[in-house]
Amino acid sequence: MICAGIDAGSRAIKVVLLDAESLEVIASGVRDQGIEQEALARQLFEALLEENDHRRNEVSRIVATGYGRNLLSFADTTITEITCHARGVRHLVPDATTIIEIGGQDSKLIRLNPKGVVRDFAMNDRCAAGTGRFLEIIAARLGLDLQALGEMANRSRSPAAISSMCVVFAETEIIGLLATGNPPEDIVAGVQRAIAARVAAMAGRSLESPIIFTGGVAMIPGMTGALESALGHPVAVAPQPLMTGALGAAILAARL
């Protein structure tokens, strides 16, 4: 039988189809999030089934996670992103002890016990300064996509200091920095540092390695280095970081 995990995030919907016995991924897909969240998730899920010659009745269980999880009426159950990312990352990186997940609208720090069970977690979901949203705003201001933004950050020699705690004020600060001739790559690197500093504050003083970085922001060049600098620890990016939530949901669907 097949199990499915659907991560209805704030920026993208991710679906993983999994063989319930072998836990091998049969198919996975991503699409942008929109207003009709349930319809978009259902379309992606059904398209993946069809593309891989499977039928709906072969799917024994669907677990939904992510910001929009409660909107997916066709899911059998919902589980939070904390539990799903933990399960997904641990499946891919069996010795993961600390997980940092930065998504479009929140960031999370998850600590696992030796068995891989969540020991505790911290979330930032009230302030965009620690999330991918900050990068999106800066990318829009500079007229770049997120990939190009990250590549630009890698060219920075002297990251700018972004002192505002609020993204809206930070944007004003960045306009000022651009107007005074600061190189865009330094500004972008400064923004990445600011995001990393937020995550480091959330992590506190006790961090155990290995630290695995996941979520959509983990795919942006430069962010891993910024996190390593802020945390003072090496950070590894999870394989397929965008998919770990959906993968964890699918694994949990198979294990329920």
Next chain:
Amino acid sequence: MKDTPRQITLDEWDARYEVLRAAGMSEAAYGGPLRRHVKDGDLRLLKLRCDNSAASLRLWNFLLTEEDRLHEARAAGKKIVGAMKDLGTVPVIAYSSPNLVAFYPDGAWWIPCVEELNAGLLRIADSLGVDESFCPVRAMLGAFLTQEHFPIPDLLTCSVGATCDDFSTIAQRLNGLGYPILWWEIPNRRWPDPDELAVSLPGGFCAPRPQVDFVKSELERVREGLETLAGEPFDAAALSAGIKKANQVRRLLAELRRLVFTAEICPLPALEMLIAEMFAIHFCSDQNETIAVLQDLLDEVKNRIQANQGFFSGETVRVFWVNPVADLRAMNLLEECGGRICGTDYLFSHALDEIPEDLPPVEALARMALSDPMVGPAADRAERICKDIRSFGAEALVFSRVPGASHCATEGKVICDVVQSKLGIPTAEIEVPPISDSLRPTLRSRLEALIETTKDQRK
């Protein structure tokens, strides 16, 4: 009137009220259907799910008629004391005189929630320069200015010093608007140095003798102010009687907490327990009625436990909750997410401890005031929380930040760290503004994640 315990909506309460009345329910003078409070502007009731017992109906009616009670007290010639930034000390003194009624103006912080911001009290506070960067207690300023809620007190007292910086600012703003305040100072509690005489405080704390003596002298000033207002002296016998009465309330609450938090099946939901506990600090403007309301609730809880009736399944996670919430819906939300309250520290744990009855009354009150969790280090508070978590058997902790309240700004981290390192249980920090509807998905995520994490750790 024996029915299965349920949490019901206001619509369901309309029908339930008729059933209870037809069955011969006796009501206090402030009784009646809950619906009438909505007509008075308490719109939040439309979104809450309340316990369906007659005892809980009485509890809600008692809570929501406090302003009426204060106006009646004034009409009857009693003097009204507004005991600000005082979680359980000055009201004990005030209620030692039959001529005084004390209440808690800071309680106005719930008006924006209960009236769903309709009263505009926060907007008035904004206009006075006390914006949302301050604790929602700032709503009190609006209530003073509109005079549409509680009557303006004949005497305002306010503690200052090692209490909440936010509240000191708010109270000083009130003072500046022309409301005289009898300030009394409480120092930052510290553990005695080796060469100092140590005094035991309720709650397991200690303070040096000079600190206790200082607070005693401050409370003597408050007593003099209250005596002048009452027009009669409060002798030691009157104060001792006042302490005994306050202890009656505290004992009832202690028993209620013990039974509710340790019962295998939860006999009373979180919302009603929160309201009942709040009565410890100010008696909802009627000490005798507080005792009657709590006794009723306690009887209901005992009956439910005996009948093996209550709420939530055996899978439910036992949660210790720190700090009261500005939006009452948060308590319902925890239960919807699969948790139940098994232990609380709503910032006034000292008002739940019995006041020593074997000491001179002002000495006893000073010791109690100094055991306030807000006037000591956060680490002390964390230790007490750990002790209570152990005794109630809680499996997880929610630290609910009060938006803008500076006394809470960093203690969440301290408390969560201590609880995690000493007890190894999961914790979650949330922040609950007066109306949290738009934040409900994020609050739900945190609470659900805490519940999931706790259940995973059981395995």
